[in-house]
Amino acid sequence: MKVFKNCRSKLDEMQEQNLRKLESWGFWLTWGALLLSIMVQMLVYKEDAGKYLKGEWIVFMASNLYMVIGCVRLGIWSRRGIPSFKSILLISLLAGLATGIFVAVYNYLSYGDVFTALITVAIAGLTTFVLCLLALSLSLSAYKKRRQELDGKGDEK
Amino acid sequence: MSKNLKLKAARAERDMTQKALADAAGVSRQTINAIEQGEYNPTIKLCLTICRVLGKTLDELFWEDEENESL
Incomplete structure (x- = not known):
């Protein structure tokens, strides 16, 4: 159809690659800005x-879900990270710590009580750690399964 | 990546401008310039197209000695 013919890309391969890089940067900048905006608004x-x-929360979580599902489908874990239990344990610990610190500031600003802030920090940090570890373990096992499927495809001879 | 002087020479041999080569290969002049300057690593598909346009082989235009090879 004529309409679709006109919709064909007018870019060559280098321009296409550059545009993809730009779009990728745009996505991660927007992702970071959205996260920051959520955090500031919470405070x-x-x-x-x-x-x-x-x-904002729905958009943020939907974009995360899109990336996770997309990466698993392509059999990609991450650009630099190693797909191992040790690495997801470390990521979960860092996520728990970051959330703990954020919740401490949030609760201190909301209630002004140091003791309450510290208790909720422990609870929030631990909950985040457990949830992160669970989500990452599920992603890791889905990734490994998919990797096996993709590596098994095609004729090796 | 080092400059692709072989491509530049082959183009000059045919008395073609970057624009003429770009039009014949179906890419932009900016892309041909980036390949010649060693700023862009083209796909094998584009390498073959350029070779066909200039009447050269892949080895003649894109082969690099090990010491010049870098990504």
Whole structure:
């Protein structure tokens, strides 16, 4: 059809590659900015944050899900990371620590009580650690399964 | 990546400008320039197209000695 003929890419391979790089940078900048915006709004709106952040949260989680499913389908773990239990344990620990620190600031600003902040930090940090480890373990096993499928494809002879 | 002087020479041999080669290969002049400057590593498909346009083999235009090879 004529409409689709006109929709064909007008770029050559180098321009296409450059555009993809640019789009990739754009995606990660937007992702980072969205995360930062969610965090700042949580600190500003405090208890009311849930009311205002639903949309951002859905978009953020949907983009993460899209990336995870896409990477598993392609049999890609990450650019530099090693797909091992040790590495996901470390990532989960860092995520738990980062969340703990953020929640400490959030709770201190909301309630002004150091003791409550410290208790919730421990709970939030531990919960994040467990959830992260669970999600990453599931992703790791899905990745390994997919990798095996892809490596088994085609004729080796 | 080092400059591709062999491509530049082959193009000059045929008295073709970067624009003429780009048009014949179906890419932009910017891409041909980047290949000649060693700033872009073309796909095998584009290498073959350029070879056909210039009447050369892949070895003649794109083979590099080990000491010049780098990604």
